[in-house]
Amino acid sequence: MAETKLRWGILSTARIGRQRFIPGVRNSQQSEVVAVGSRDIAAARQFAADLDIPKSHGSYEELLADPDVDAVYISLPNLLHREWTIRAADAGKHVMCEKPHARRRRDAEEMAVACRAAGVLLMEAFMYRHHPQHTRVFELVGEGVIGNPVMIRASFSYAMGADRREGRDVRVQPELEGGSLMDVGCYAVNAARYLFGAEPLEVAAQQRVDPALGVDTLFAGTLRFPGDRLAQIDGGFDAAGTQRYELAGAKGLIHVERAYLPGETPGQVHVITGGERRVVESAAADQYALEADHMARSIRAGRLLEPAEDGVQQAAVIEALYESAATGRAVRL
Numbered sequence: 001m002a003e004t005k006l007r008w009g010i011l012s013t014a015r016i017g018r019q020r021f022i023p024g025v026r027n028s029q030q031s032e033v034v035a036v037g038s039r040d041i042a043a044a045r046q047f048a049a050d051l052d053i054p055k056s057h058g059s060y061e062e063l064l065a066d067p068d069v070d071a072v073y074i075s076l077p078n079l080l081h082r083e084w085t086i087r088a089a090d091a092g093k094h095v096m097c098e099k100p101h102a103r104r105r106r107d108a109e110e111m112a113v114a115c116r117a118a119g120v121l122l123m124e125a126f127m128y129r130h131h132p133q134h135t136r137v138f139e140l141v142g143e144g145v146i147g148n149p150v151m152i153r154a155s156f157s158y159a160m161g162a163d164r165r166e167g168r169d170v171r172v173q174p175e176l177e178g179g180s181l182m183d184v185g186c187y188a189v190n191a192a193r194y195l196f197g198a199e200p201l202e203v204a205a206q207q208r209v210d211p212a213l214g215v216d217t218l219f220a221g222t223l224r225f226p227g228d229r230l231a232q233i234d235g236g237f238d239a240a241g242t243q244r245y246e247l248a249g250a251k252g253l254i255h256v257e258r259a260y261l262p263g264e265t266p267g268q269v270h271v272i273t274g275g276e277r278r279v280v281e282s283a284a285a286d287q288y289a290l291e292a293d294h295m296a297r298s299i300r301a302g303r304l305l306e307p308a309e310d311g312v313q314q315a316a317v318i319e320a321l322y323e324s325a326a327t328g329r330a331v332r333l
Contacts, residue, residue: 006296009069009093010036011060011084013047016098017075022051024127024288030296037063060084064091071295073125074098077170078177085111089118096295098125100186100318101311103177108315121304123295124311126190128260130290133267133282134307137195137247137254140280145271147249152195152231154188154245156260157218160237165213172213172237179215181207181318184243185235187260189317190309191245192223192231199313200225200320202332207325208238221321262287 008025010017010033017036025031033053038044041058048056057063063072064087071094074084081097088095095115101124102108115122128134141149157180164172171178181189193199205221218236225231243261247254252273267282298305320331 005030005032006292006299007032007034007068007070008292009034009063009066009072010053011063011072011074011088012076013038013043014075017073018047018051020127020288021073021075021125021292022053024286024290025292027286027289028292028296029289031292034068035063035066060087064088064093069093071096071299077173078103078182079175082107082111085122086114089114089120089122092118092120094120094295094299095122096125096291097122097311099190099309099311100124100182100314102315102318103182103322104319105312105316108312112310112312121295121299122310123298123304124309124314125291126187126194126309127287127291128187128191128262129194129307129309130285130294131262131267131282131287132285133256133259133262133269134194136267136269136280136282137256140254140269140271141247145252145273146247146254147251149195149247149249150227150229151248152192152229152245153233153248154191154231154259155234156184156187156243157234157236157239158184158241159239160217165210165237172210172215172217174214179219180217180236181219181321183235183237185219185233186314186318187243188233188235188245189221189223189321190314191259192225192233193313193317194307195245195247196225196229196231198225198227198229200231200317200333202330203317203320203324204330205321205324207322208236216325219321219325221324223317 035055037057044056074097200223207216208218220234223231255270
């Protein structure tokens with residue numbers, strides 16, 4: 001790989017691959033898409049033709065057996081992450097698996113163990129971490145602009161259309177481990193862990209479950225971190241869209257409005273200190289391209305480089321949040 005690009009195989013024809021990840025790889029410097037696999041060969045061929053991908057396979061197994069594929073991008077429903085990550089590892093492929101890796105820590109650990117045993121890397125696809133606007137946030141915090149950060153508020157919600165609900169979108173199918181925390185609320189959880197650079201000690205949560213769907217469609221929680229720091233997180237399918245986080249200290253507040261999907265315009269970090277607001281811009285960037293190249297550099301280095309995620313701790317927090325919401329009690333990790 002020292003002189004060649006990382007060759008990606010796309011495991012499934014999900015929309016996120018078509019609309020986000022593959023265009024990102026096309027904009028990257030160190031990666032390329034060489035194959036796609038589907039359980040339906042006609043779907044794979046059409047997907048490959050639409051996106052000018054050289055090879056198509058009529059099963060996931062065929063994709064994993066392809067010697068021209070170095071790494072696979074897995075965008076299957078949540079329930080299938082564990083199985084196909086382990087199969088990919090057994091086939092000697094590096095894995096980038098969509099977020100979150102799992103709803104339970106045990107499953108995420110099994111994924112990580114399988115990849116370590118096979119000598120391949122596993123990265124959780126929290127693409128937002130690679131956007132330069134978050135680098136600016138860390139720089140501002142390091143400069144002491146807001147003092148010691150003690151509070152985070154993070155949110156990601158949108159109003160899911162009736163067509164998706166009634167059409168049983170995979171995100172609202174309990175049998176596939178759907179739900180708002182698993183889809184968008186996990187970004188808020190991840191942002192809290194990322195920004196504090198630590199793991200929570202205790203969580204408390206509440207959820208709104210749609211009885212017709214059987215999954216949470218609105219979720220909120222409080223996470224207590226070492227140093228008596230707190231984070232409030234929420235996400236859902238029932239509220240108009242917001243995708244922001246705030247980081248607060250005694251001297252001020254940092255606010256990022258388009259935190260997870262900033263689009264193609266420059267990132268904007270709002271800094272509020274002394275009653276005054278200023279905007280610090282970061283460069284425009286394709287975070288999916290940066291994510292793909294980050295994986296390529298990590299593989300060359302033989303280890304996950306920062307700010308990559310391995311998914312185990314993320315799954316542990318999600319599992320604890322669901323337990324708290326179900327029991328009405330705070331849960332220690």
